[in-house]
Amino acid sequence: MKLTIQVNEGPYQHQASDSAYFFTKAALEKGHEIFRVFFYHDGVNNGTRLTTPPQDDRNVVSRWSELAAEHDLDLVICVAAAQRRGIVDDGEAERNKKDATNIAPGFRISGLGQLVEGGIQSDRLVVFGD
Amino acid sequence: MSETKKFMYVNRRAPYGTIYAWESLEVVLIGAAFEQDVSLAFIDDGVYQLVKGQDTAGVGMKNFSPTYAALGDYEVTKIYVEKESLEERGLTLDDLQHLVWEDEDDDWAEKDSIRLVSRAELAEVFSGQDVMFNF
Numbered sequence: 001m002k003l004t005i006q007v008n009e010g011p012y013q014h015q016a017s018d019s020a021y022f023f024t025k026a027a028l029e030k031g032h033e034i035f036r037v038f039f040y041h042d043g044v045n046n047g048t049r050l051t052t053p054p055q056d057d058r059n060v061v062s063r064w065s066e067l068a069a070e071h072d073l074d075l076v077i078c079v080a081a082a083q084r085r086g087i088v089d090d091g092e093a094e095r096n097k098k099d100a101t102n103i104a105p106g107f108r109i110s111g112l113g114q115l116v117e118g119g120i121q122s123d124r125l126v127v128f129g130d
Numbered sequence: 131m132s133e134t135k136k137f138m139y140v141n142r143r144a145p146y147g148t149i150y151a152w153e154s155l156e157v158v159l160i161g162a163a164f165e166q167d168v169s170l171a172f173i174d175d176g177v178y179q180l181v182k183g184q185d186t187a188g189v190g191m192k193n194f195s196p197t198y199a200a201l202g203d204y205e206v207t208k209i210y211v212e213k214e215s216l217e218e219r220g221l222t223l224d225d226l227q228h229l230v231w232e233d234e235d236d237d238w239a240e241k242d243s244i245r246l247v248s249r250a251e252l253a254e255v256f257s258g259q260d261v262m263f264n265f
Contacts, residue, residue, distance in 0.1 A: 006263075041153055080156060084149075112160040119261040120135055120164065127264050 003027055004118030005037040008129025010045035011060035012053065017046050020128035021063055028071050035122045036074045037064075038115045039107075041129070044082045047075065049104035061104050068106030075107045076114045135260040137166045141176035142265065145195065146186060151179050152194050154265035159197075162204035169208040169259070170201070171252060177215045180226040180244075195227070202231030202243055209243045212252050 005024055009016035024034055039046050051061045068075050077087055083096065089103040103109065119125045139158055145151040158170065172180055179195070186193040201209070209229055216222060229243040247255065256262065 040157075041149060081153060112157050113163070115157060116137075116161040116164050116166075119137060119263070120133060120166065125261050125263070127262075129264075 001027075001123045002033045002035050002121065004035045004115075004122040004125050006115065006118075006125060006127045006129075007037065007039045007043040007046060008041045008127065010042035011051065013042070014129070016128040016130075017043065017060050017064075018058075020126075021060070021067065023126065023128070024073075025067060028067075034071070034073055036076055036114065036118045038118055039075070039077045040081055040112075040115065042081075042085065043129070044077045044085050044087045047077045047082075047087055047104050047107040048102040050102045065104050065106040073106070077103070077107055077109045078115070079109050079111055082109050135166050136258065137161065137168045137261045137263070138256060138259040139168070139170045139263045140256075140265065141170065141172050141179055142174045143179075144175040145179045145184070146189055146191050150265045151176070152192075154263070155194065155197055157263060157265075158201070158206060159204060162206060165205075166261075168206050169210060169255070170206065171210040171212070171255070173212040173215045173252065175215075175219075177211060177219060177221060177226075180209075180211065180229070181221070182225065182227045198227055198229060201229065205231070207231040207241070207243050208245065210245050210247050210252055210255060212249055213246055214249045216246075 005020050007017050007020045011017050046061060053059055088098050088101045089109050090101055092109055093101050139154060141154055143150045184193050184195040230240045231243050232238045233241050
């Protein structure tokens with residue numbers, strides 16, 4: 001089955017990103033195709049490489065990056081939500097005259113159309129959040 | 131992308147306490163360009179999103195409620211409001227914005243967008259959808 005995953009909450013504050021990660025991992029192990037993982041609302045905060053969790057805790061961000069590298073996942077951060085919350089890649093830094101970037105490896109910033117396209121192209125859209 | 135799917139956007143939260151209502155509307159507006167069969171539903175505190183006469187000056191946030199009136203221009207013409215959710219909050223249809231769309235197949239007649247439905251009826255509508263967005 002072809003799946004698009006939507007993550008609506010940030011890391012650590014909320015379990016949604018953990019659940020989405022484990023679901024995505026399990027789906028891949030079962031042979032399903034992940035068309036895209038789309039990060040929306042505070043979910044965009046899953047894509048900053050500047051997080052530094054305590055060493056005895058999981059690293060929610062790098063876990064996504066590693067899964068993306070392993071399975072060639074398309075991790076997309078909503079641009080409108082990212083601009084509000086300060087998630088920045090090279091393009092956004094240039095466009096909005098920011099002095100730094102913070103996007104984590106394996107993530108990219110793009111538009112909401114990517115979420116809608118995920119809904120159209122996938123057999124299921126699975127949403128994680130409240 | 132010629133395939134048309136039934137998209138349902140479910141709005142469950144009050145408009146300004148969290149950003150979900152506004153960012154839901156942003157998906158609806160962007161999604162309109164994809165020419166899918168779009169419906170919106172307003173349930174629970176989500177019915178407050180459609181209340182008319184909103185004034186956000188006191189909370190210092192943008193009043194985005196006029197945007198709902200533009201949905202008809204985006205060919206979003208099916209807006210389900212759950213009857214029980216209104217009643218539980220002491221609201222009636224008269225408390226909500228009068229949302230309309232123009233039917234080009236009927237000499238641009240203005241038609242009501244809001245469909246007042248019971249919880250049970252809305253469950254039926256949900257079961258017929260292809261893609262459910264929850265906000």
